[in-house]
Amino acid sequence: MSTAVTAPEPRLPHEVLPASEAAKGAREVPAELALELYRLMVLIRDVEDAVQPLYNAGEIHGTTHLCTGEEAIGVGICTLLDPQRDRVASTYRGHGHAIALGSSAQGLLDELLGKATGTGGGRAGSMNVIDLEHGLLGCFGIVGGSMAAATGAALALKGTGAIAVAFFGDGTANQGYFHECLNFAQVHRLPVLFVCENNLYGEFTPFEAITAGAISARPDVMGIPNARINGNDLWDVRDCAGRFIDEIRAGGGPRFLEAITYRFGGHSRSDPGAYRPDGELDAWKQYDPLVLERRHLVDELGVDAAVVDAIDQDVAAEVEAMVERGRAAAWPTPDPDLTEFAP
Amino acid sequence: MSEIAFRTAIRDALDEELALDEDVILFGEDIAAPGGVWATTPGLQQTHGSDRVFDTPISELAMTGAAFGSAACGKRPVIEIMFGDFLTIAMDGLVNQAAKWWFLSGGKVRVPLVVRSAIGAGGQFGAIHSQTPISWFLGVPGLKIVCPSTPNDAKALLRASVRDDNPVLFLEHKRLYAMKGEVDVEPAEIGSARVVRDGSDVTLVTAMKSVHDSMAAAEELAAEGIEVEVIDLRTLRPLDFPTVLASVRRTHRLLVVEEGPRTGGWAGELLAEIAELALEELDDAWRLTCPDTPIPYSPPLEGAFLPSPAAIAASIRARLSGAPSEESS
Numbered sequence A: 001m002s003t004a005v006t007a008p009e010p011r012l013p014h015e016v017l018p019a020s021e022a023a024k025g026a027r028e029v030p031a032e033l034a035l036e037l038y039r040l041m042v043l044i045r046d047v048e049d050a051v052q053p054l055y056n057a058g059e060i061h062g063t064t065h066l067c068t069g070e071e072a073i074g075v076g077i078c079t080l081l082d083p084q085r086d087r088v089a090s091t092y093r094g095h096g097h098a099i100a101l102g103s104s105a106q107g108l109l110d111e112l113l114g115k116a117t118g119t120g121g122g123r124a125g126s127m128n129v130i131d132l133e134h135g136l137l138g139c140f141g142i143v144g145g146s147m148a149a150a151t152g153a154a155l156a157l158k159g160t161g162a163i164a165v166a167f168f169g170d171g172t173a174n175q176g177y178f179h180e181c182l183n184f185a186q187v188h189r190l191p192v193l194f195v196c197e198n199n200l201y202g203e204f205t206p207f208e209a210i211t212a213g214a215i216s217a218r219p220d221v222m223g224i225p226n227a228r229i230n231g232n233d234l235w236d237v238r239d240c241a242g243r244f245i246d247e248i249r250a251g252g253g254p255r256f257l258e259a260i261t262y263r264f265g266g267h268s269r270s271d272p273g274a275y276r277p278d279g280e281l282d283a284w285k286q287y288d289p290l291v292l293e294r295r296h297l298v299d300e301l302g303v304d305a306a307v308v309d310a311i312d313q314d315v316a317a318e319v320e321a322m323v324e325r326g327r328a329a330a331w332p333t334p335d336p337d338l339t340e341f342a343p
Numbered sequence B: 001m002s003e004i005a006f007r008t009a010i011r012d013a014l015d016e017e018l019a020l021d022e023d024v025i026l027f028g029e030d031i032a033a034p035g036g037v038w039a040t041t042p043g044l045q046q047t048h049g050s051d052r053v054f055d056t057p058i059s060e061l062a063m064t065g066a067a068f069g070s071a072a073c074g075k076r077p078v079i080e081i082m083f084g085d086f087l088t089i090a091m092d093g094l095v096n097q098a099a100k101w102w103f104l105s106g107g108k109v110r111v112p113l114v115v116r117s118a119i120g121a122g123g124q125f126g127a128i129h130s131q132t133p134i135s136w137f138l139g140v141p142g143l144k145i146v147c148p149s150t151p152n153d154a155k156a157l158l159r160a161s162v163r164d165d166n167p168v169l170f171l172e173h174k175r176l177y178a179m180k181g182e183v184d185v186e187p188a189e190i191g192s193a194r195v196v197r198d199g200s201d202v203t204l205v206t207a208m209k210s211v212h213d214s215m216a217a218a219e220e221l222a223a224e225g226i227e228v229e230v231i232d233l234r235t236l237r238p239l240d241f242p243t244v245l246a247s248v249r250r251t252h253r254l255l256v257v258e259e260g261p262r263t264g265g266w267a268g269e270l271l272a273e274i275a276e277l278a279l280e281e282l283d284d285a286w287r288l289t290c291p292d293t294p295i296p297y298s299p300p301l302e303g304a305f306l307p308s309p310a311a312i313a314a315s316i317r318a319r320l321s322g323a324p325s326e327e328s329s
Helices: A031-056 A071-078 A095-100 A105-113 A145-157 A170-174 A176-187 A217-221 A234-249 A280-285 A289-300 A305-328 B006-020 B044-048 B060-072 B084-098 B151-163 B209-222 B241-251 B266-281 B299-305 B309-321
Strands: A087-091 A136-140 A164-169 A192-198 A226-230 A255-260 B024-028 B053-055 B076-083 B114-119 B144-146 B168-173 B194-197 B202-206 B228-232 B235-237 B253-261 B284-290
Touching (some): A031 A071, A031 A095, A031 A105, A031 A234, A031 A289, A031 A305, A071 A192, A071 A289, A087 A095, A095 A105, A105 A305, A136 A145, A136 B060, A145 A164, A145 A176, A145 B060, A170 A176, A170 A192, A176 A192, A176 A217, A176 B060, A226 A234, A234 A289, B006 B024, B044 B053, B060 B084, B076 B151, B144 B151, B194 B209, B202 B309, B209 B228, B209 B253, B209 B309, B228 B241, B241 B266, B253 B309
Parallel strands (some): A087 A136, A087 A164, A164 A192, A192 A255, A226 A255, B024 B053, B024 B076, B114 B168, B144 B168, B202 B228, B202 B253, B253 B284
Antiparallel strands (some): B144 B235, B194 B228
């Protein structure tokens, strides 16, 4: 018996994105804050857009995993945190989270270029950026590693009012880490926000094909309050994450967010994403978080389109200059004093 | 001074460090209310409170990752992985996180954590509850491996491990838990071996339970006029090469006895380093290990599998007489 292989159906944003939180009640957004967050999203987008050509030119090495299209989640959540006391554990797709926390975009770019001026002095690379001074416990290259690191950070932060945040993808839902950490955090009532960035693909495979049931059903059965939200809408992310973060700080134990989004690029630098059905990417580009926020700024907050244009141009020039500085920066040399052990 | 059991020395070390530094926390499966399946932690939760000493789910992945995360945020966690064989599940947090963050952060993030684990054969626990999982971790830069053989060293080295600013894998041989000895009688530092017995004919380097088996073999051989110098490594990463080298320069013969598989173990590593440093000093160098098979269950099979005092003595006798040993694995 043979089964005909049919082309997969595109998963269109208007079909899979949860309804906007805004519909649930009035939302007051100060235009000044909205512009600041928009600028941060544009900065992340432009840095990511600069990475691919540098990779193609052989100036960024190894591999990279870009968050293009997913900027609203990191920006929405990280800007609600206090990097001095809260701690964030991210993944190999972590450039956006680092920048959103206030880690230097120049340092990040230099790290990717392998330069001495990079955040890790060129030791860490794209997948393992660490910047504790800006709240970034690290980016973890093993799927699910961020969940355990954040669970441990929450253990250290319990009772202080500070919280830990774990970012991870939909593929993590099928790792042992996922189940172990949700349970561990819940039985010990740890102050941790679990954020599943569901970009619909685990590497090259649609997540439904390899995931039994709904991801949000899993925190449900452990009694962890959770929500499934539109991850491309900055203010949906902020509203829901803000509510959860307040509850966590007040001692309510862990919370779980599933933010639906879409990766505009492939899984990593060498993946063109050819497995995506025709029309899917184009449909999601209509729901680009930058496009949505620009519309929000101009149509709802009454910001002059020229002001938004100016941000786009400023950031583009800023990143262009960053790239040139990064390319001109010095290469690192081995440090004989930095051994395997801390003294 | 009265003698206490090895397991009590472990408990006392934890008790004293918990009392001394409020950042020290202790967690694991059944370690708090029940006091640990190896009875190494009784009463610690009552003394230090359930915020600092607590039971966890049977979740070695989460537990080890949580130890890493809390250590990177200022705590000094000590966790218990009940059997060393379960370290397979705990490896990611230890190998891919804890051991790497100091270096990758450019020396900005310290990860002071201790993973205690019960290891070793001799109790007929079978292939998956008796291993000495050292070779799995020996090649991990950034991780220290400590392996005491006496109650004194167990206490001193566990206290040193808790205070160390690096991740430490602290191994407790199951067959030593009931062994009694005095504590606080001799200092011990991580990375420092100890000459347990002086001898001029051969240097025997070993660790944990095999220290005692080697001492029994050395006493047996002394009656035959063969003087064995026995060195207890006490730490397997980093290895104390200078102490071994100083001994080899006098005896010119080196035997390493390792309870563990022959391939990829620390015995091979030690022989390689000494050969590289001082080949001209060596008249002979060899190792006695377990065979490269899973650990068998039945008492006679397990007994034959382990480097016993008789096997150690026979191996030395044979090598010193120039004949090949039948008992050498």
